[in-house]
Amino acid sequence: QQQVKQSPQSLIVQKGGISIINCAYENTAFDYFPWYQQFPGKGPALLIAIRPDVSEKKEGRFTISFNKSAKQFSLHIMDSQPGDSATYFCAATKETSGSRLTFGEGTQLTVNP
Amino acid sequence: NAGVTQTPKFRVLKTGQSMTLLCAQDMNHEYMYWYRQDPGMGLRLIHYSVGEGTTAKGEVPDGYNVSRLKKQNFLLGLESAAPSQTSVYFCASSSWTSGNTIYFGEGSWLTVV
Numbered sequence: 001q002q003q004v005k006q007s008p009q010s011l012i013v014q015k016g017g018i019s020i021i022n023c024a025y026e027n028t029a030f031d032y033f034p035w036y037q038q039f040p041g042k043g044p045a046l047l048i049a050i051r052p053d054v055s056e057k058k059e060g061r062f063t064i065s066f067n068k069s070a071k072q073f074s075l076h077i078m079d080s081q082p083g084d085s086a087t088y089f090c091a092a093t094k095e096t097s098g099s100r101l102t103f104g105e106g107t108q109l110t111v112n113p
Numbered sequence: 114n115a116g117v118t119q120t121p122k123f124r125v126l127k128t129g130q131s132m133t134l135l136c137a138q139d140m141n142h143e144y145m146y147w148y149r150q151d152p153g154m155g156l157r158l159i160h161y162s163v164g165e166g167t168t169a170k171g172e173v174p175d176g177y178n179v180s181r182l183k184k185q186n187f188l189l190g191l192e193s194a195a196p197s198q199t200s201v202y203f204c205a206s207s208s209w210t211s212g213n214t215i216y217f218g219e220g221s222w223l224t225v226v
Contacts, residue, residue, distance in 0.1 A: 006155070043203050043205075044156070093213060099207040100146070102172075103155035106153075
């Protein structure tokens, strides 16, 4: 079963707009929630991550919002740029599991110029 | 700065043939992983290793075998390929010193006809 559900499957945003991708998890033992960015023909690369002791983490134009009670977290991309066009994966793990990540299904983001 | 290197990058197999995917990392990481990526399903863990000489099953291990004879190498074998194993395969590695950041290779595209 899919323990991490991600939506939407695809997203089209205009340049300068805000991109929002949502994820929900089931396993309350998860305590580390990263987002990975993947460009065509490349492997995923870590973008930003959060632990449940904070409700928000910001790095440049990228922000993770975390709602522990709802078991949901989301990625916000402010001032979206064409170079942000990629596939984004949310993931979750229990930190003592040796980084065995459970991934969401992925969101293909297209930012139009 | 190689990081995680996978070979081959592309391969076409006939049903029933066998093959081995090779993963090599030069970061002295303890943990190594094999994931498969399929449209709409995100990345799913096939097998992983927490150290030289050790391997364990992930979420979708059936039809695959692995070996970790050297710390820097992690091999994924398909003994009798099936069309359902057509996928993009990603190797990854991490270390307890890198937190939960895992580093991916660029992928191996496998088609089974």
